[in-house]
Amino acid sequence: MEITQKNGNIILRVENLKMYFPILRGLIIQRKIGDIKAVDGVSFFIRRGETLGLVGESGCGKSTTGRAILQLYRPTGGHVYFEGKDLTKLKGRELRQMRRRIQMIFQDPYASLNPRMTVEAIVGEPLEVHGIAKGKAKRERVQELLAQVGLNPYFINRYPHEFSGGQRQRIGIARALAVDPDFIVCDEPISALDVSIQAQIINLLQDLQEQRGLTYLFIAHDLSVVRHISDRVAVMYLGKIVEMADRDELYENPLHPYTQALLSAVPIPDPEVEMKRQRIILHGEVPSPANPPKGCNFHTRCPRVMDICREKEPAFVDVGGEHFVACFLYSDKVAEESEVTTG
Numbered sequence: 001m002e003i004t005q006k007n008g009n010i011i012l013r014v015e016n017l018k019m020y021f022p023i024l025r026g027l028i029i030q031r032k033i034g035d036i037k038a039v040d041g042v043s044f045f046i047r048r049g050e051t052l053g054l055v056g057e058s059g060c061g062k063s064t065t066g067r068a069i070l071q072l073y074r075p076t077g078g079h080v081y082f083e084g085k086d087l088t089k090l091k092g093r094e095l096r097q098m099r100r101r102i103q104m105i106f107q108d109p110y111a112s113l114n115p116r117m118t119v120e121a122i123v124g125e126p127l128e129v130h131g132i133a134k135g136k137a138k139r140e141r142v143q144e145l146l147a148q149v150g151l152n153p154y155f156i157n158r159y160p161h162e163f164s165g166g167q168r169q170r171i172g173i174a175r176a177l178a179v180d181p182d183f184i185v186c187d188e189p190i191s192a193l194d195v196s197i198q199a200q201i202i203n204l205l206q207d208l209q210e211q212r213g214l215t216y217l218f219i220a221h222d223l224s225v226v227r228h229i230s231d232r233v234a235v236m237y238l239g240k241i242v243e244m245a246d247r248d249e250l251y252e253n254p255l256h257p258y259t260q261a262l263l264s265a266v267p268i269p270d271p272e273v274e275m276k277r278q279r280i281i282l283h284g285e286v287p288s289p290a291n292p293p294k295g296c297n298f299h300t301r302c303p304r305v306m307d308i309c310r311e312k313e314p315a316f317v318d319v320g321g322e323h324f325v326a327c328f329l330y331s332d333k334v335a336e337e338s339e340v341t342t343g
C-alpha cells in the first residue's frame with residue numbers, strides 16, 4: 001500500500017498484518033492440521049488525532065486486528081509501526097514502555113472489569129504497574145480520572161456491580177486513560193449498551209479525543225455509528241480490508257460490492273430517499289477463516305463476480321484521493337504473494 005500525501009503525521013501504520021491461530025488435533029500429541037486465518041494481510045494507516053472506523057460482520061477479524069496491534073497477540077506476519085517503531089520487534093522493557101502509549105477499551109464492560117476489585121483498584125492498577133503513582137497520589141489521580149469520564153469521584157470504593165452498564169464503560173475508559181495514552185483501540189465500546197446510553201459514551205469519547213488529542217481505531221459492526229465518529233472508514237471482510245476511504249467518500253461513493261451491500265442495509269432517515277433505497281441481498285454464508293476461498297475471498301458471494309476473481313487475489317490499491325479498494329472492477333493489479341511463517 002502506498003501512502004502518497006501527508007506522511008508526516010501518521011501515528012500508526014499496519015503493514016500486511018497476519019494473525020493465524022493454529023487448529024490442533026490430538027489429545028496427547030497435538031498436531032497442527034491447519035490455520036484459522038483471522039487476520040490475513042491487512043494494511044492501513046492512522047493519522048495523529050483522527051478516528052479510523054473499522055467495520056465488518058462479526059467474526060471478520062476486527063478484534064484480532066486490535067489485539068495484534070497492541071501485541072496482546074504476537075502477529076504471525078507483517079508489521080505494526082507506531083511512530084515509526086515496529087512493535088512486532090519489541091520485547092520486555094521497550095514493549096512495556098510502548099504499551100503505556102497504546103490502550104484498549106473493550107466491548108463488554110461487564111466482563112472486562114474484575115468484579116472483586118474496587119474502582120480505585122481497577123483504574124489505579126495501570127498507574128501502579130507503570131510506576132506512575134501510588135498511595136495518596138494514585139487515589140487523587142483516580143478521582144481526577146473519574147471526574148473526567150463523568151463519574152462521581154466519591155464512588156472510588158465501590159465495586160463494578162454497583163454501577164450501570166454505561167457507568168461501567170466509563171470506568172473502563174478511565175482505566176484506559178490512566179496512563180495518558182496517545183492511541184486507543186475502541187473495540188465496539190457501545191455494542192453492549194442500551195441505545196439510550198450509546199450516544200453519551202460516543203460524546204464522551206469525542207470530548208476526550210478533543211481535549212487530549214487522542215487517536216482512535218474505532219471498531220464497530222454498525223455502519224451508522226462509525227459514520228458519526230470516524231474521519232475515515234475501513235471495511236473488513238473475512239480477515240482482509242476490502243475498502244478504505246474518507247468517511248463521506250465511502251458513504252457517498254462505495255466501490256467494493258461488499259461495501260455497497262453493507263450500506264444498502266442501512267436505513268436512510270429521509271423518507272423520500274429511503275423509499276428508493278435498493279437493498280442488495282448477499283447470498284450464501286461467510287466462508288470459514290480456516291478455509292477461505294481461492295482468489296478474492298468475497299467471490300463466493302459477490303453479485304459482480306468475474307472469472308479472474310476466482311483465480312487471483314486483487315491488490316489493495318489507491319484509485320485516487322486515498323480511496324483504497326481491493327477489487328478487479330477497478331484495477332487489474334494482483335496482490336503480491338508474501339510468505340508467512342507460522343508457529
Ligand SMILES: Nc1ncnc2c1ncn2[C@@H]1O[C@H](COP(=O)(O)OP(=O)(O)O)[C@@H](O)[C@H]1O
Nearest residue numbers: 021036038057058059060061062063064065289
Ligand atoms: N484466540 C483465538 N483462537 C482461535 N480462533 C480465534 C481466536 N480469536 C478469534 N478467533 C477466530 O478468528 C476469527 C475472527 O475473530 P474476531 O477477531 O474476534 O472477529 P470480530 O471481532 O470481527 O468479530 C473468528 O473466526 C474467530 O472465531
Ligand SMILES: [Mg+2]
Nearest residue numbers: 062063064188
Ligand atoms: Mg470483536
